[in-house]
Amino acid sequence: MSEYFERNLQVIQQRWPALAERLLLEDVGGLQADLVEGLGSTLSINSIQLTSRHDRLAEAGLQAASLPQDATVVHVYGTGLGDLQSHLLERTGLERLSVHILNGAVFALVLQLLDQSPWLADPRVVLLYAGDLAEIQLPFFALPAELVLADDYNAKIRDRLISEIHLDFTNQAFxxxxxxxxxxxxxxxxxxxxxxxxxxxxxxxxxxxxxxxxxxxxxxxxxxxxxxxxxxxxxxxxxxxxxxxxxxxxxxxxxxxxxxxxxxxxxxxxxxxxxxxxxxxxxxxxxxxxxxxxxxxxxxxxxxxxxxxxxxxxxxxxxxxxxxxxxxxxxxxxxxxxxxxxxxxxxxxxxxxxxxxxxxxxxxxxxxxxxxxxxxxxxxxxxxxxxxxxxxxxxxxxxxxxxxxxxxxxxxxxxxxxxxxxxxxxxxxx
CATH class of the missing domain: 3.90.1480 (sialyltransferase cstii, chain A)
Structure with missing residues (x-):
């Protein structure tokens, strides 16, 4: 158990003990993980980059900008490397940030490799598996990589997210x-x-x-x-x-x-x-x-x-x-x-x-x-x-x-x- 994982898991155990137990059961060993470098670096899971390899923070800023600036409640689907969550929590008017896990094993692996405790410890954060809810929540941003990597438990919510994202494009035909x-x-x-x-x-x-x-x-x-x-x-x-x-x-x-x-x-x-x-x-x-x-x-x-x-x-x-x-x-x-x-x-x-x-x-x-x-x-x-x-x-x-x-x-x-x-x-x- 890495130092990062101990620190991250301690926060999760204190705030969401049942979720912590689920994360400990995730099969991290079944993932192919690689470090991908460019102007910066990121993590690749099963050949899918979790974030930009050039400028993760700039990417997170673009993602955050797509959400209403005055929203008091925001939902993020996928956990990524924590960049979007950290960026959103800089908003003083944000009252709740719900983070919906789309792949439990991916999140468990990130918890081993990077310090996620700052955003996890923020009292405004709610952490859950996406599949724990029957329907998607608005407004949301869904991390593209994890829409591809979503596991079986969270697949129904992934499908609803993709359908919602494509709605405007679909309606153009009518x-x-x-x-x-x-x-x-x-x-x-x-x-x-x-x-x-x-x-x-x-x-x-x-x-x-x-x-x-x-x-x-x-x-x-x-x-x-x-x-x-x-x-x-x-x-x-x-x-x-x-x-x-x-x-x-x-x-x-x-x-x-x-x-x-x-x-x-x-x-x-x-x-x-x-x-x-x-x-x-x-x-x-x-x-x-x-x-x-x-x-x-x-x-x-x-x-x-x-x-x-x-x-x-x-x-x-x-x-x-x-x-x-x-x-x-x-x-x-x-x-x-x-x-x-x-x-x-x-x-x-x-x-x-x-x-x-x-x-x-x-x-x-x-x-x-x-x-x-x-x-x-x-x-x-x-x-x-x-x-x-x-x-x-x-x-x-x-x-x-x-x-x-x-x-x-x-x-x-x-x-x-x-x-x-x-x-x-x-x-x-x-």
């Missing part, structure tokens, strides 16, 4: 003044005008059960059971997302409702044949050529997006929750219809079994398996490949579930991402 968006809404205006309000479906399934079917690879394991169930007179309502429709039809499973929101979905995904008894729920950004040839009942709705502001003023339609993926309005529809129980199929948010989607080839729906550079934990607490936007979609679904405690949510598979707020369905989870 500029209400975009010529493509204006043109699309003009082309679907008459369809929305003639079709039913999705609100007509609300409350029609009071206390019932709904299956919401997405296109994750785990869906393939349920085709046989879903086919058998779909032929029964008394069964849950089957709501599927647009990309799941063709795989279901190919296996003789006719859903009750298809939900579509994406302008890139075509008749290739939603062929109109045999749709006479299937309802289509869509948002006005959907392809008008798909909507027009649909033979079953059609219901239009909006999301809260600003792209629908002008149309909303002219045509009143109910809203469905959208968090980036069609899975969100599909689940929200089930809840607003009155479902007391919702079971998710193919809601993997990942690429289990080295596949991207059920019923589609690699890259048919956009992402290719070889391009996946990220991971989430599956229902076995193992890391499974995914892509960045899938993790954001997962975060939004978990937030939605947390906001609807009156509904019981089930997941039908352990193979995809672990979805906080769901239980594993005893009949469908193998």
């Amino acid at each position: 500029d209400p003044q975009s010529p493509e968006i204006v043109e699309r809404l003009q082309s679907t205006f008459s369809l929305v005008q003639e079709d039913c309000d999705v609100a007509e479906l609300f409350g029609t399934l009071k206390g019932g059960e709904a299956f919401v079917i997405a296109t994750g690879p785990s869906l393939e394991r349920h085709f046989e059971k879903l086919h058998h169930l779909s032929k029964q007179a008394e069964r849950p309502l089957l709501i599927c997302v647009d990309t799941a429709y063709r795989p279901l039809i190919d296996h003789g499973i006719a859903p009750d409702i298809v939900v579509s929101i994406d302008q890139r979905i075509s008749v290739r995904h939603l062929p109109p044949e045999s749709t006479d008894n299937i309802a289509l729920v869509y948002l006005p950004m959907a392809d008008p050529s798909v909507i027009r040839v649909w033979r079953g009942a059609r219901y239009a709705g909006y999301s809260s997006s600003p792209v629908y502001r002008e149309m909303r003023e002219q045509l009143r339609r109910a809203e469905l929750h959208v968090g980036g993926s069609v899975i969100h309005p599909a689940v929200d529809l089930a809840v607003k219809m009155g479902a007391a129980q919702v079971t998710l199929f193919g809601a993997d948010f990942a690429f289990p079994h080295d596949k991207t989607h059920a019923g589609w080839g690699d890259g048919d729906l956009g992402p290719q398996l070889g391009a996946s550079r990220h991971w989430v934990l599956d229902g076995y607490s193992r890391r499974v490949k995914t892509q960045l936007n899938f993790r954001s979609y997962l975060c939004e679904l978990e937030r939605f579930i947390a906001g609807h405690p009156q509904v019981r949510f089930f997941n039908s598979s352990r193979d995809g991402a672990m979805i906080v707020g769901t239980d594993f369905h005893p009949e469908y989870v193998q």
